[in-house]
Amino acid sequence: MTVFLLLYLCADASRTDCQVFPTQQWMGDTAYEQCLAAVPSLTKALTATNRTRHRFVCEIQTDDAKPAEEARPRFIHQSFRM
Structure with a gap:
């Protein structure tokens, strides 16, 4: 198993505009x-x-995933507002 530590750098606390860096x-x-x-x-x-x-996230890469140099981490943003 391969695990990447990803750093999500976000412009603000809403985390709607983030860049992801392994x-x-x-x-x-x-x-x-x-x-x-x-x-x-x-x-x-x-x-x-x-x-x-900003936050750190551990993401498991599957064996069929691309090598780290080619992999582009996915950012999934979910927002719940009342």
Whole structure:
């Protein structure tokens, strides 16, 4: 299994205008757990303002996915408004 740590850099807290950057990659049976373990310290390193705008996401790549250099992470935005 291959897991990518993705950084979503967003212009504002609504996260409607974001750019996605792969920042790290793990391979193996514990790849997802290693990625999840890295997220809290990286999030804590962001300023309080940036914590509301940017976020780190662990994404599992399937074996049939393109190599990391060719893969373009997908951003799925869901908005719930009342």
